[in-house]
Structures are given as structure tokens and as C-alpha cells.
């Protein structure tokens with residue numbers, strides 16, 4: 237290993253809670269509260285949720301375990317770890333693809349996180365009070381089309397992300413997230429209660445929980461697959477990076493299940509907070525990327541003390557976004573510093589800068605600029621699609637192939653603490669999933685989405 241950091245100096249998480257907090261911190265973010273509702277809204281609601289859950293259990297959790305196995309057995313960054321797991325330098329290519337995915341995701345993640353910061357500011361100014369649903373929607377549309385303010389907030393968000401990774405204070409952040417995240421959870425619960433007690437809310441609950449099977453098509457399945465990967469931070473090395481710091485005492489299966497369950501509960505709560513309100517206010521569930529920003533201020537308006545509530549909620553959402561963006565930047569930093577021999581500081585700086593440089597164009601894709609951009613977010617959609625629906629599932633596919641077919645099974649047995657691999661049903665099922673079920677399922681979803689089975 238070329239890097240400046242070795243196994244003994246790398247450090248590890250001291251407590252189980254620290255581990256779950258960090259991995260869950262990466263998983264829980266805008267993906268749950270912003271992306272899940274808008275994807276569910278555009279892909280048929282209940283049908284999307286059903287497929288999401290099936291993919292989560294059959295593919296998502298097993299792949300998270302596979303990433304944990306790769307990370308903890310090597311104690312390296314994703315590129316080094318995958319080279320080791322695949323016993324060849326080519327395995328590193330999967331890791332490099334993950335680093336590129338991290339760049340691209342951070343580019344548009346910072347756009348949306350910037351919107352969230354702006355919403356803290358708007359809530360402090362009490363801009364939404366007394367506005368009609370149409371007017372609240374208009375506030376969002378005008379804001380993203382304006383250009384300067386979204387760029388400003390995006391840069392602020394990126395500077396904070398870089399600052400945290402640069403100062404190496406992720407652990408310090410963890411101290412705060414320990415009570416801030418449960419608070420976000422509590423707020424979501426209150427929002428849910430308010431939302432389901434609005435008139436007509438039952439329609440929204442039906443939309444989210446009763447699957448309409450005719451809504452299922454290949455695109456819906458691909459979007460659900462992409463959402464599982466995005467929401468669980470899979471397929472690009474985040475979970476490999478984090479698990480490289482896990483201690484040997486940790487039960488990987490248990491951790492993967494705990495993180496996935498927490499992540500799913502938050503997404504479901506976001507759905508329950510959003511859709512009843514959407515229907516109560518006569519809005520369109522398929523509104524798209526702006527859904528949450530158009531709907532939530534209306535739910536806050538319907539709450540006593542709504543303004544304070546809104547300020548705190550959007551603030552907590554920014555924190556949730558930060559614990560995810562840190563994990564994205566950490567992948568770039570760990571790679572560049574351990575594999576390219578660039579100092580940690582320089583790695584973090586250029587990682588953040590380069591991502592911001594791409595991110596500027598993402599933010600500008602919402603701005604109509606004559607001769608340059610239609611303002612229809614084409615670049616945003618392109619990156620969102622490319623990363624969630626192609627790069628992450630492809631990365632996951634290659635990771636399970638490496639773990640299922642190439643990695644020494646002894647290491648896997650050791651990592652999962654399996655004593656009798658011949659007779660252990662859990663382990664045999666797991667092997668079956670990572671060798672056959674998960675790779676074949678992902679491959680079929682890819683094929684069907686490009687019209688192969690038509």
C-alpha cells in the first residue's frame with residue numbers, strides 16, 4: 237500500500253453507537269426527505285414503495301453487508317479495498333468509478349442542500365406566513381430560476397462540507413448529530429401527525445401505501461433500484477470507507493439491518509408528512525424535484541408555532557445533508573490521499589472545488605439563460621439519473637460479483653463470524669443472494685430499462 241496511512245494509525249470508531257451514527261448519518265439525508273417523496277410521487281406512489289422495499293431487502297441490505305465485508309477486512313479506501321478483495325488491480329477500477337460517482341453526486345447534492353439552507357433563511361424571515369399554496373410554489377420556482385441565491389447557498393454548503401473534512405472534526409460533528417438526528421425524527425413525526433389530520437389526507441395515505449399495479453413499468457423499477465442505492469449510500473464506496481474504520485467486534489449483519497431500517501423509517505415518515513398534505517392542498521404528487529419545498533412550508537403554516545418549527549426543521553435537514561455530504565467527500569479524500577499520495581488537506585480541497593465547479597452548472601441548469609440553458613434542469617436530471625440509476629447499481633453489481641465470486645470465502649465467513657459454512661442456513665442464503673440473485677436482478681433491471689425485453 238502506497239498511502240500515508242496504515243492500519244495502525246487509521247483509527248477506528250470507539251463505540252457501536254458511533255458506527256451506526258456515522259453510517260446512518262451518511263445514509264439518512266436529502267435522499268430520504270427530498271428524493272424519496274419526489275421519486276415516489278413521480279413513479280406511482282404505493283407501487284414504487286412496494287418495489288423499493290422488495291429491492292431493499294433482496295439487494296440493498298446484502299450489498300451493504302458486502303461493502304462492509306470489503307471495507308473492514310482490508311481497512312483501506314474503496315480502491316485499495318476492492319483491489320485487495322478482487323485480488324487484482326482491475327478491481328480498483330470499480331473503486332475509481334465510485335470516486336467519480338462521489339464527485340458527481342456531491343455536485344447536485346450541494347445544489348439541493350443549498351436550497352435547504354435558503355429555506356432556513358426564508359423561514360427566519362417568515363416569508364411563507366399567510367401565502368397560498370400557489371404562492372408558496374412560486375417562491376420556490378422564482379428562487380431556483382434566479383441563479384445568484386442558489387449559487388451562493390451551494391457555495392456556503394460546500395465550504396462547510398470541505399471545512400469539516402479539512403479540520404477532521406467529523407467525530408466532533410458526530411457528538412452533535414447524536415441528539416440532532418433524533419430531534420429531526422421527532423419533528424418528522426409531528427409533521428406526519430399534522431399532515432394526516434388535514435382534510436382529505438386519506439387520499440395521500442392511499443397514494444403512498446396502496447399499490448396500483450398498473451403503474452409498474454420498467455422505468456419505475458429502475459428508479460426504485462436507483463433510489464435504494466442512493467438512499468443507502470451504496471455502490472460507490474461510502475460504506476466501504478466507513479466500514480474500514482469499524483472495529484472487529486462489530487456485527488456487520490446487524491449493523492447493515494439497523495442502518496437500512498432507520499433509513500427506511502425516515503423515508504416513510506417523509507412520505508407520510510408530504511403526501512396527505514399534497515392531496516389536502518390539491519397539489520400534484522408528480523411535481524418533481526421541488527415537491528418537498530413546495531409542500532412543507534404549507535404544512536408548517538397549518539401548525540401552531542409553524543415559523544419556529546420551519547426554521548428548526550430546515551436547519552436539521554441541513555445537518556442531515558451535511559453528514560451525507562461529508563461521507564461523499566470522504567470517499568474522494570481517502571482515495572486521493574491513500575492512492576495518489578496527495579496530502580489529506582490538498583485532497584479534500586481539490587475534491588470539494590472540482591465538485592463545486594461541476595455543481596455550478598447543475599444549479600445554473602434551473603436558470604433560463606438565452607442560448608445556453610432552457611431552465612428545465614436537463615443537466616441536473618442527467619447527473620441524478622446517471623449516478624442513481626446507472627453508476628451506483630453498476631458499482632453495486634461489480635462489488636457483489638467481486639465478493640460473491642472472487643473474494644476468498646474464508647474472509648467472508650470470518651467477517652460474518654460464520655463457524656460452519658456448510659450447515660449455516662443464513663450464510664448459505666447470503667451466498668446465494670450475492671452470487672446469483674442480486675447480480676442477476678440488477679442485470680435484468682438494466683436490460684429491461686433499455687427495452688431489451690420488449
Ligand code: PHE
Nearest residue numbers: 263265266267268466467469
Ligand atoms: N444516502 C445519502 C442521502 O440519502 C446520499 C448519498 C449517496 C451519500 C451516496 C453518500 C453516497 O441523502
